[in-house]
Amino acid sequence: MSRSRLDSLGEFPFRRLAGLLADKVPSPAGPVLDLGIGEPQHAVPPILAENVARHAASWNRYPPPTGTPSFRRTVARWLARRNALSETVLDPDRHVLPVAGTKEALYLAAQLAVDRAGRSRPAVLMPTPFYAVYYGAASMAGAEPVLLPASAASGFLPDLDAIGPEVLARTAAFYLCSPANPQGAVADRAYLAKAIGLARRHGFALFLDECYSELWDKEPPPGGLDVAHHDTGSLDQVLVFQSLSKRSNAAGLRSGFVAGDPALVQAFAKLRAYAAATQPIPLMEAAEALWNDEAHVEENRRLYRQKFDVAEQRLSGRFGFFRPAAGFFLWLDVGDGVAATARLWTEAGLKVLPGAYLDGPAPISAPYVRLALVHDLGTIADALDRFVATLAPDDRPAGRS
Template sequence: MHGSRLDRLGEFPFRRLAGLLADRVPPAGRPVLDLGIGEPQHPVPPILAETVARHAASWNRYPPPTGTPSFRQAVAGWACRRGGLPEGALDPGRHVLPVAGTKEALYLAAQLAVDRAGRSRPAVLMPTPFYAVYYGAAAMAGAEPVLLPATVATGFLPDLDAIPAETLARTAAFYLCTPANPQGAVADRAYLARALALARQHGFALFLDECYSELWDRTPPPSGLDVALNDTGSLERLLVFQSLSKRSNAAGLRSGFVAGDPALIRAFAKLRAYAAPVQPLPLMAAAEALWNDEAHVEANRALYRQKFDLAEQRLAGRFGFFRPPAGFFLWLDVGDGVAAASRLWTEAGLKVLPGAYLDGPEPISGAYLRLALVHGLDTTADALDRLVATLASPAATARPDRAALAKGR
């Protein structure tokens, strides 16, 4: 195994964080608060358990790899409603594929794209900072992960015009997270159309990770499926990844879907038949019920807005604070993210993730911390108060180039 692709991968971010904190002890007498991992703590919609119970008789059946017709119909209907598409614009049988959570789907997608591209020295593009699965997927598929800086200077999205022509010519896939993890930046319609145009011009697949799209603050982010069909007239070269983990506080359900280019969906279904788990029928029925219900999502968004109100009250003018357009993370400039994470653990019992752990081999986010505002209001207020008390610094003037982020890009 020495020198293998796996050996060349760094540790997963949360394993790195565990290593950082392993020999450090949080203060006694106050509860530890974990804002490191983006695991929603809001109430689980009751319809989840109720639906699973109603379908208990199907636990003894193998589920179909492409999902039930009713699940695919529910997803296609939701995606059309969400994107303002005409009813029937998405064919449930050709455009939709269920997945056991989008983590496995995003990982397998790189194998699909690299295999189909047939490029020498294939490249897989991704923003940095990034969801670590993109990097691992590209590396294990035998491609070069090409990291595109997504900094305050670029509105926290990659600068598409800065990608070298030589890189585009050998690109097999482009992972783009919008709303972005960790910064919450939103790609606007023009940006998405431009990314699609590049994918079609250079023959690569565009993978849009939209798992945070339903946790918007003021304005719904544009849907990639909507932009593809209404603005470019085609789903060619596009796969959109969606999940119930954040939208419905159902991370343990392990349910999501992939939708888009029917040729890619067909190939993906073939690959998953060999390599991926299939969601049990009672859980698929529960997922179907969740995609058909918006009331719990609206309540979920309202809770996150309240927490961002709290964050704005306590952090405005500090640590480069900005209110993200979507998602549930804070991306704070604390000067040295690793040192700050260590201090917050040992002095405040607060677990947060250093920004550098979301970068590749050459970190560009070393100044940042990522905080997941996934707990209730009281816990969030306590965590923010601990952070300020520990890392207190003179109020800083807001940086003008952050203002564009609030409007999306």
Template sequence: MLNPRLDLLTDYPFTRLRALLDAEPLPAGLTPINLSIGEPQHPMPGFVTEFLTRDLSSLSRYPTPNGTPQLRAACAAWLKRRYALPEGLIDPERQIVALNGSREGLYMIAGVVVPEKKGPKNERPLVLMPNPFYQTYVAAAVTAGAEPYFVAATPENGFLPDFAGLPADVLARTALVYLCSPANPQGTVASLDYLTRLIELARQYDFVIAFDECYAEIYDQVPPPGGLEAALRLSGGKASDDALKNVVVFHSLSKRSSMPGLRSGFCAGDARITQAFIKLRNYGCAGLMMPVAEASAALWQDERHVEENRALYRQKFDMAQNALGNRFGFFRPAGGFYLWLDVGDSEAAAKRLWRQAGIRSLPGLYLTRPENNGEKAGKPYLRLALVADLETTRLALQRIGNVLGG
């Protein structure tokens, strides 16, 4: 007997994309370019190889469940530098959860914080998420026994979901809110005021916020503020046991360091939540391999490769602005590495690009649900991940402009 809640999960976006495109013929003589998936393809930092290969004897032993003290210390120190956090706000031993990539943690956090009942009438708890959304949020909500609730992120609200505008009875049932900033797919950055108001709302209605900050180090001009920074503002800048109440953040080396195959990230925040999270992971998850933990610590301690990475993305957005700047509702995102183009009918546009230009893209329709204005949030849009090298990106943008603009 299968878990009946799994019936609430629709086909995964890339399963739908294969069904849409794989039977379509490719144009003769064109090398296909895949812009559908957010898999960074920049060269990995050269020093990583040394850490991954210098001592493989540790592979004959089980790794420790929560990384190494050196890794946890490196993560906490990076948070302190990046968000100007005071000493003592993050205890590496109690408030850092080492993860096999942030995706694992974003999925598991629902199992940590979603109660059996939440609403005033003991209704099923709700898990709120932006619409468009990252598919892992939905799976996390469903398998934790909650009901996913989609909050539209459209041009009318600056692509930022209006959680505060939801009815009181919805907020009373809410156990968990997911927020990605910079947003996938629109690249919108939530302001410090927005983040602060959301934390105030979470404390008023007693729900947890999972700040998905995996794109936090890919930005155009201004470093995006983060959930810990906003919580600190509410505490008057002082570290205390309640300073991070209801707040956890997730970070990853996949995007920051162009290391998606390393599968390394972490969660940090409210000690009550992180301690429960560590306990759950001890039962069901593998620890990071020792070479991965050592390489990860070194990556969190180095900023040069991140700056070089960011510079490459800026060059690609320069190209995109020059190639597409006055078409398809183009806007230069404040963060992340996606274009979110208004093409009218995203499935039709994706098929045209594949048939005529060999460009694989993802219809925004596959990233949304129709609830709460989901059609408007996703159906007209096409997501393009600018993750390839500069020359491939230039060629892809030229093909896109020729096909969709013709």
């Protein structure tokens, strides 16, 4: 009996992690600290709850599948500000579609692209390591996930020149995450323009996952719509995915949007009408308030910079440490990520994620672990001290116990 597409998928990374640690007892030396999952722990902006309460009378209304006109206008204006676009470039009714968090949108996107492409042996490109939803989405859409190594040698982004013509000829979609999860690498304007050019020449959809774009260190990363409009002259073949989960510490709100090529947005709206949840109006009102406020985002960036300062002090010169350009992850070379994960759990009470769990069947990230710097500064400092004491006990700076 042949295996189903679902059966052919491996376990989701966090289920694999749970299995790895299931029979292991965490160290009792201190509180267990979870650095494995990228769940923001900064304070939720008060305007979220305030706006949900203010619009409580709307809980009895079915939310419109394409969102409220006000939400779409708010997103279009935010995109115009963020991408230095004239407000006339983006039509809220043609270029913007709300989604119930980008996880489901990224998953459905592969179904949309593979169906529209109509290619035999369709391929869906993605970096490796990757957000597991890309791989699952491609597989369940009946496409071949084609993994493009994003290693230190290529600046932690896929080498676009290494994609063969045979693969490009059957590509239906390309998932590209910038800033990258887990490495925090940022695609510059030239890189994005090249990716857009490939999408148009070969007729595939470019899905730009920009969910970490607002958590930058020194300067804001270029946006896909900025490059598409200013550097290539149109939004054709490009969809950008954005969320409030990381930007606004609102993962539980399940609010995001897709924006870009109006033909893709229209097709996506049709698909979602059959297959996806719509966001309740009180939550959409709260999301509007968050997109209209930048003060809490600036505070987020300040807090993450402080934690990267501490990480740089503790880890500089060890474990291949580099300070990422954006995001909130550390990507550390510990030799054997799975073994180090088990050891950190049993000896230090730290939960991290093995890099190999973010790869496909042929992992290139086995030496790495991913740490999410989502907790408060004191907790992160404690965690990093435990990390070093466990994996490099004889390599601590002088004067630090």
